[in-house]
Each structure stands twice: as structure tokens, then as C-alpha cells.
Amino acid sequence: MGRRIAGIIARGGADVVLHDSNAELLEGAVAVASQMASESSTPGTVTSSTSLPEAVANSDFITEAIIEDLGAKQQLIAAISELTERAIIATNTSVLPITSIAEFATAPDRVVGTHWWNPPDLIPIVEVVRGEHTSTEVIDRTVALLEHLGKLAVRVERDVPGFVGNRLQHALWREAIALVADGVCDAETADLVCRNTIGLRLAQMGPIETADYVGLDLTRAIHEAVLPSLSTDTFANPILTTL
Ligand SMILES: NC(=O)c1ccc[n+]([C@@H]2O[C@H](COP(=O)([O-])OP(=O)(O)OC[C@H]3O[C@@H](n4cnc5c(N)ncnc54)[C@H](O)[C@@H]3O)[C@@H](O)[C@H]2O)c1
Incomplete structure (x- = not known):
């Protein structure tokens, strides 16, 4: 993802330097980021080190x-x-706690979570995650930068694993996988039902808006009837290793 994030930042007019522990990847990464930057009339430079x-x-x-x-x-x-006294240090992680990632940083107040979604140039959201020590100024500046880059930056105020998006996504996946594992339906059916019902609706209306739309009384009645039978597994379903 790094090369595409670099491309978005350079397209926004900032000079970008790419670094990778595998030096052989840098040439290709610079080519991708430069191509993306060239879509702007005022791009920043893309180099590597x-x-x-x-x-x-x-x-x-x-x-x-x-x-x-x-x-x-x-x-x-x-x-x-250790190398910078002023820069914001962002970590792009899918689920790891920002506070733990910043544990050995000399300035944990400058470490912020930025959960981009893949592909980062197509998915608008970036979750900006506050670690236990992240300063509000760093959050505000990160949100401002992402908005300047045309992203939809949202604030996640507590450092919970998976932040907002992956918690919601994997709650759904857990149930879909459990339905298949328990023989309620086959995998094709789980995907087909999902794509043609909530999948169609979710792009236009989030779950909380939908709860309001169908009625909070109905939502409560449904939850009372169905929640006791939903999967509450706290481990990855064994079916994931047997398929
Ligand atoms: N791939 C996705 O769909 C996705 C989505 C959201 C977030 N993320 C997160 O983004 C991060 C990167 O994911 P990715 O799929 O681009 O990974 P990737 O494996 O494609 O790329 C990681 C790169 O990091 C380099 N690297 C490894 N250790 C390094 C080090 N110590 N110093 C410098 N470079 C190092 C590797 O050489 C490699 O080029 C992960 O934390 C992932 O969870 C990924």
C-alpha cells in the first residue's frame, strides 16, 4: 500500500521520499507513485532512499x-x-493497537494511527486513530492533511483492535463463516444473500441509520430474538484452516 499512499501524497503537492528494507522494490514503487502524482498539475516530487x-x-x-x-x-x-524532533509519525495498520506500536517511541504523542483502506486511491475513508498518548494537535493536523489530499478522514477516539471499519467487517465475516461451518447454508448462498440485501443497502445507509429507518422498536425486538443465537466465537473458526 505504501507506494499508492505515497502517490496520493505527491499528487497533493508534497515531495515524497520512499524507503523500503528491500531496496529492489524501490524502483517499481517510485514508478507507481510518480504515475499517480502526474495526474496533478502541481505534483510534488517522488524519490527514494x-x-x-x-x-x-x-x-x-x-x-x-x-x-x-x-x-x-x-x-x-x-x-x-529517534530521527525526527517534529514530524508526525503515522502508522498504517489494519488492526494492531497504536499505543503498543508507539510503546518504544521517544515521542508517542506524535504517533498516530492512519488506517487507509485498499486500494487507498479508490476507497475514500482513512480512519485516524488516537493512541493513548497521541496529542490532539497531531490528530487535527493529520485529519487536515488527509482532507487536503481529498480523503474522508474520520476520527477514532479510542484505540480498540480493528478500529471501527475492521470491527464491523469482521463481525459480519464471523457470522457468515459460522453459518457455513454450521451447515445452515453453503458459502455461495451466504455471499449471494449478503451481496443482494445488506450489501446493496450499506453503500447508501449505515447500520445505525438503517436501525432508525426500520424503527428502533423493531430493531430491539429483532435483537432480543436473534442475538442469543449469533456466533460469539473469540477465536478464528476452524473451518478457515480446513478448507
Ligand atoms: N493490503 C491491504 O489490503 C491493507 C489494507 C489496510 C491496511 N493494510 C496495512 O498496511 C500495511 C502494509 O500492508 P501491505 O499489504 O502493503 O504489505 P506488503 O507486504 O505488500 O508491503 C510491506 C512492505 O514493507 C517492507 N518492509 C518490511 N519491513 C520493513 C522495515 N522494517 N523497514 C522498511 N520496510 C519494510 C517490505 O519489504 C514490503 O515492501 C500492513 O500493516 C497492513 O496491515 C493493508
């Missing part, structure tokens, strides 16, 4: 988008925080 200190020097905003591994992210964020 194999040196982390060189890549982050003089930056106002640094974002990591490395593998989803807590230890690797902690190490990188700590290293970056």
Missing part, C-alpha cells in the same frame, strides 16, 4: 506501511522517532 535517516530527514509527515507485525512496527517507529 535506501537509508532510513536520509529518507526521513526534514520531513513533516512520515508514514510507515510495512508488514502487519507488532515487533517490526515497534522497532521501525522507535527508530524513526
